[in-house]
Amino acid sequence: FHPGSGTVDHPVFVHNPHLEEMKDDILYHFGLGTGTHNLPAMFGDVKFVCVGGSPWRMKSFTEYIAAELRMEDPKSEYPNICAGTDRYAMYKVGPVLSVSHGMGIPSIAIMLHELIKLLHHAHCTDVTIVRIGTSGGIGLQPGTVVVTKQSMDATFLPKFEQVILGKTVVRNTDLDPSLAEELLQCSKKLNQFETVIGNTMCTLDFYEGQARLDGAFCSYTEKDKQDYLNKASEAGVCNIEMESSVFAAMCKLSGLRAAVVCVTLLDRLNGDQLNNSQDVLHTYQQRPQILVGYYIKEQLKKMSRS
Ligand SMILES: O=P(O)(O)O[C@H]1O[C@H](CO)[C@@H](O)[C@H]1O
Ligand SMILES: O=c1cc[nH]c(=O)[nH]1
Secondary structure, eight states, rough: TTTTSOOOOOOOOOOOOHHHOOOOEEEEEEETTTTSSHHHHHHHHHHHHEEESHHHHHHHHHHHHHTTTTTTTTOOOOOOEEEEEOOOOEEEEEEEEEEESSSSSSHHHHHHHHHHHHHHTTTTTOEEEEEEEEEEEEESSSEEEEEEEEEEEESOOEEEEEETTEEEEEEEEEEHHHHHHHHHHHHHHOOOSOEEEEEEEOSOOOGGGGOOSSSOOSSSSSHHHHHHHHHHHHHEEEEEEEEEHHHHHHHHHTTTTEEEEEEEEEEEETTTTSSHHHHHHHHHHHHHHHHHHHHHHHHHHHHHOO
């Protein structure tokens, strides 16, 4: 069951003939492998994957979703499935897998290679994946949630470039428009915080890469910064973060239905420092979790009826 697309099973694709020739596949940064773990038994029922930068956030999302789905462990213990490594953390409750990815494109790309292979080896079908993250907003009230329409690079083009064998390969960063719309509708029903659909700029850095004036180095003026952010805004950019482009590109290649849902922690037109209290930032960080938790609950209700 792929929400909104009939009843045909959609597998998770890998595009790599070499994988078939390998006896075992070691998912090194997860501390898992086909030779050491029964991946279909451990993960075969996964239908939703949520990813986000921080291991702590992904554990607290698991606790939240367990309570929402009434699948709480009586001891409330959710072991880290990747306990054999400290690169990433992974938690599972029922059909929902929650995985941390660290900061930036290289970190999430490594995680996604291994996650996509994991879902493939586990014979998962009809998987929806959502990045639940934080971002800097442009012209939005802090705390607004942005569901990404298109992920753009730092020149406002909707593409992800990677050098492979010395050649630049350009990949598409489209996300699933119907999933984005469904998430927006969920937010309207929830009616707890502002949510918009817009473009997200994905950068290679938090400071100079996002036109901040407060890094260790800065060679531009406040006006240069404002001009750049205004140009981004004219290109439809609502928020800035650091993983959406490769996330969109890799999910599209593997046939995963994907969305990026990030809360804005500040309005970059008004400043660079995150000077809200930890409590306020924590409340903001929960918003994508609340929205995606609601969406998952609604989808599971639909699945149980069909
Ligand atoms: O909150 P997460 O998911 O880590 O995402 C955002 O926060 C980090 C920077 O603080 C970057 O990884 C950016 O993409
Ligand atoms: O300004 C911000 C806030 C969170 N994450 C980012 O990448 N940028």
